Amino acid sequence: MSLIEGRGLACTRGFATLFRDVSFRVGAGEWLAVRGPNGSGKTTLLRCAAGLSRADKGEFTREGALLYGGHLPGIKDDLTTQENLEGALSLRGVDVEASAVADALARAGLERRRHLPARRLSAGQRRRIGLARLMLDPAPIWVLDEPLTALDDEGQQLFAHLLSRHLDRGGVALLATHHDLAPRPARELRMGA
C-alpha cells in the first residue's frame, strides 16, 4: 500500500512562521490538494514532504517511491527532449524501452520535438517532458508543485487523465494547485488560513 502522511508539521523561515501544526494523510487511490494564497508555504510543505527540506517539527511517513516535480523543471538546455526524458528516468533507475519513450513523447505531443535541444522548447513543452515522465515512472507517490503551470487546455486534460490513471493503480498524489481537476481531491489542505 502506498501512503504519505505528515503529522504535526511546523516550519519557520527566518522569523516568519510559514505553517504550524499541519497534519495530513493520503492513502492509496487518493490525492490531496494543497491550496492557499501565494506565499502561504505550499512549496515549502511539498519540499518537506519530498525530503528536500526539513520541517522544524513533526514527521513524515512515506511508503513507496516518491516522484517530485517542483517549480524548476530539471531539464538540461543542451540535451534533446528525448535525452532529457531518458536521463531523468535512468537517474531514477527506471529501464524503459526506446519504443515506450517514443510513445510517451508522442502522447505528450512532443513527437516532432524529440531531437530538438530543450533550449528550443517553450515553457509548456518543457512541462510536457514532465508529463511524459509521469507516464513512465512507476513511483506510487507523486508530489507535484503547480503541475498545470504553462500547460494549455489539452495539456491540462492530459495531466488530469494521467492523475486518474495513477490513482486507479493505487497511487497517491500530493498536489499544490490553484486549478480544479477532474478527479476530485479526497481532501483539501488549506494553507495560511
Add this chain to the structure above:
Amino acid sequence: MSVAASSLPLARPGSFAAGFAWAFSRDLTLSMRHPGETLLVVAFFVLVATLFPLGVGADPQLLARIGPGVIWVCALLAAFLSLPALFAGDYTDGCLEQMMLSPHPMPGWASGKIAAHWVASGLPLTVLSPLLGLQYGLDAGTLGTLAVALLLGTPILSLLGAACSALTLGARGGGVLLALLALPLFVPVLIFGAGAADAQAAGLSPAPHLSLLGAGLILAVMGLPFAACTAIRIALD
C-alpha cells in the same frame, strides 16, 4: 499493486556505481556538446604559461628555475575557471533536486560529477603540461615529474574545488567567494606539486613530494565528496 507491476517498469534500487556512472556520462556528454568551456580552460592555461617566458626574458637558467612553479600556478588558476559552474547549472535548472531525490546515494553522483569535471579540465592540463614545460627548457626528467605531479594534484583541485563550489551555491557573488574559499586550500597542493618538479630539477628524488600528493589524493577522494554532499543538502534546504 499487481496492476502497477504489470503495466509499468519496476525501478531498480539505487547504488553508488550507478549514480556515479549516470552523472559522469551525463556531464561528459554536456561538456562535449559545449566544448567551449574545456577549450577555454586549456587556452587560458596555454596563454598564461606562454606569457611568462615573454615577460621575464629569455634567460634559460631563470626560466628553468621558475618553470615548474609557473606551470603549476597556471594549471591551478585554469582548473579554477570552470569550478563555479560545477554545481551551479544543476542548481538553477532543478537537476540537483532530482539527483538528490534519486535512489542513488548522494556521494555516488557527486563523485561522478567531480570525476567528469577532472576529465574535462585537469586531464587536458596534465597532458599539455610537458609541452608547455619545453618553453622553459625543462629537461625530460623534470617534464615527466611535472606531469606525474599534475596527474596526482589536479584531481585534488577538482575535489577541493567541488566542496567549495557546493558551499557557495545560492550565494550572491558566488564566484568571488569561491576564489576566496578555494584558492587558499589549493596552497598545499601547489607546494608539493611544484616541489616535486623542483626536487627533480635539483637532482633530488621527487618521491617524497609525490607520495604526499598521493596521500592527499586518497584523503580527498575519501572525504571531500561527502563534504560536497553536505553542502548541497544545506543549499537545497
